[in-house]
Amino acid sequence: MNMSELWSYAPQADSRAVLRGKAWRITVLTDRLIRLEYDETGAFRDSATQLALNRSFPVPAFTVAESGKALTVETEFLRLTYDRNPFSPEGLSVMLKGQFGAYTSVWHFGEPDPRNRNLGGTARTLDEADGEIPLEDGLFSLHGWTVLEDSGSMTLEEDGRLTPPDSGETDLYFFGYGRDYRAALRDYFRLSGPPPVLPRFALGNWWSRYYRYSQQEYQDLMLRFRREEIPLSVAVLDMNWHRTDHDPKLGTGWTGYSWDRSMFPEPEKLLSWLHEQGLRVTLNDHPADGLRPGDDFYPALARKLGEDPASGRSFPFDAADEAFLTAFRETVLVPLEQMGVDFWWIDWQQQGGSSVPGMNPLFVLNHTRFLHALEAGLPPLILSRYAGPGSHRYPAGFSGDTCATWDSLAFQPFFTAVSANIGYGWWSHDIGGHMHGKKDPELTLRWVQFGVFSPVLRLHSSCNIFMEKEPWAFPHEIAEGMKAALRLRHRLIPWLYTQSLLARESGSLLFRPLYHDDPENRESYTARGEYCFGQELIAAPVTRPADPLTGLAETDVFLPRGRWTDFFTGRRYQGGYGMKQYRRLTETPVFVREGSILPLDAARVPENGAPLPETILLRVFPGADTEAELLEDNGLLPEHPDYRQVRTRFLLKEDQGLTLEILPPEGCLELLPRNRQYLVELNGCGEVPPDAPSLPCEASYDPERRALTLIPRGAVSEGLTLRWNLKPVLPPIDLCAEIRKLLVPAGISFDLKQDILSLAESVPHGTVLLAALRRLDLPESLFGAILELCCVE
Secondary structure (H helix, E strand, O other), X not given: OOXXXXXXXXXXXXXXXXXXXXXXEEEEEEOOEEEEEEOOOOOOOOOEEOOOOEOOOOOOOXXXXXXXXXXXXXXXXXXXXXXXXXXXXXXXXXXXXXXXOOOOOEEEOOOOOHHHOEOOOOOOOOOOOOOOOOOOXXXXXXXXXEEEEOOOOOEEOXXXXXXXXXXXXXXXXXXXXXXXXXXXXXXXXXXXXXXXOOOHXXXXXXXXXXXXXXHHHHHHHHHHHHHOOOOOOEEEEOHHHEOOOOOHHHOOOOOOOOEOOOOOOOHHHHHHHHHHOOOEEXXXXXXXXXXXXXXXXXXXXXXXXXOOXXXXXXXXXXXXXXXXXXXXXXXXXXXXXXXXXXXXXXXXXXXXXXXXXXXXXXXXXXXXXXXXXXXXXXXXXXXXXXXXXOHHHXXXXXXXXXXXXXXXXXXXXXXXXXXXXXXXXXXEEEEXXXXXXXXXXXXXXXXXXXXXXXXXEEEOOOOOOOOOOOHHHOOHHXXXXXXXXXXXXXXXXXXXXXXXXXXXXXXXXXXXXXXXXXXXXXXXXXXXXXXXXXXXXXXXXXXXXOOOOOOOEEEEEEXXXXXXXXXXXXXXXXXXXXXXXXXXXXOOOEXXXXXXXXXXXXXXXXXXXXXXXXXXXXXXXXXXXXXXXXXXXXXXXXXXXXXXXXXXXXXXXXXXXXXXXXXXXXXXXXHOOOOOEEEEEEEOOOOOOOOOOOOOEEXXXXXXXXXXXXXXXXXXXXXXXXXEOOOOOOOOOOHHHHHHHHHOOOOOOHHHHHHHHHHHHHOOOXXXXXXXXXXXXXXXXXXXXXXXXXXXX
């Protein structure tokens, strides 16, 4: 595949941006991004690499001054000084102009980031992680600069082949963006290629388990999910889909490509049946041992490589052997894909794997398999581990086999968010934990709740009959909470898919740290347990067990300035500060920015897969004028010549009243369901709005969430307008009623409960009430929850 068909492939920089000596070259890519190269032979690379695909940037304004051997290059933001000798700390430095303190704003070649202020990137894997692990550096530092090294990386040819590095030069990229993280990420994607949008179905629920299912057991399991009204979109078959009885002399049983027909007697029928259920299918692939005698596909591969199958020669995986890679795709992958495999889960864990130094087998696998999917007309998707900068082009990331503990869960929101600092935005975790640990229903539910507001929700566990993730294997309250969460994930798909497309257009990511959006606020850097999710949401998932006395779990929450509404409870908070918040078992802290419109699937139980919904629920959060979109397409990559899209815009305008417009859809209208309808949920209003909307509609009110749902009458294909002459009024919460809800399940004495309620009913609410309650020596979680209620608008 020609790389220019997929990405902006222009590896040679504009000559006007280049300064060059005999052994050095400096390329001013932007006024904050500089490439620095040194090679004694003067053999500089103008080819693409695994990091850099496009160096043809618009030439920025810069000046060059010379004084003897010293060279000074200045842009609006940077001053580079260089003595034209081999790179050294004394001879090469870059200073950020006027942004930070004089010491911390200067980078000297070869010297580490002072005091290690890099904000972190990601890691290859979380295999066996039981809590926090060290991370590689990312693009951002509190000092305002960082350096990415591309020395020794593979060359990416225009036809898509990866070849060994063709020089021994020093090749660095200096990013000096201060705290303009969004601009740095945009330029990184311009240099390295943007991350693709995941297929729509990949945003639904994945079922995966390392377990020796039979064909009938697997089908029965999928039918049980349907009976339990739990939607799925991806069926994962772990390594037990293939035979594992190889001769130990030829390698392990982890690698294999022959269906285990003792368990799956009719694999073609199974894959066809799964597709009929609305599911896509992926198979686990441990490719390290290549192909060996006895595998069903061995004779075809041997003949393709010019070998006699009777020779009994094994063909180990070799990232540097283009003939093997091509033959393997044609004789092994394609036949399995023709049977119905939609994409591959590449489970590479080994060292080695290449006969040529400099060829990274994991990166080669990710790159070649992703391109193969595009060439074969398969979904643009793999599932594999991170292989270094540039890996963001090949989603999704398989984070590996984590421990099923609270410490593992607590690390994953932070880990996933800071991965955006190296452009890696599509992590897929083993939701619920993979191994070890113990059965903890509360932990499993909290992990699933995090999964709902994470890039990919893939349930998974190890080959242990007790490590169940099926919701019906848990106590009733947990099971119902898991089911509700999994249904919500599918209801979110219209919004999630739109957000992923918009993030790609803007050079941002769906899942990112708070400081990407609020870089000057110190609290954004210390809020490790929360993150931005899309343009409108902030999530702070519960990652610690609840207080057994009150059933309430504590979470640290910081909300940026503005008003925020809890997605689940409808409570509204004033941002600009942090606080501890408390949630019951079935609630998790997720907040919607005022002036937001979220298009969701209105179905109580969405269908399997991710079809375009018949009815869209618009969840509207007033507070500011806004414009939102719903983007729907035919499932191809936006770069594909046959890509088709429908765009529906929503306008919210606030003056003396409130107006919501649903504009007629634009684009390929044939993609939409014929009878597309809308429901409108107005969040933050009383039971009866100040003035009825101008369009006739039915209405229902939910006092718990202070939300009014409107069902417009008639067709909406030509658009519609809802108008209130006065703004809806947010009714105050009933503090006594809310406190009573907290007290009912609390494991404290009845007398203390009565004392608390009596004070709430008789003492002025606010600081006076809190002071009176503090004298009662309440459990911290109960007092904290009441304190939080006093902060709700």
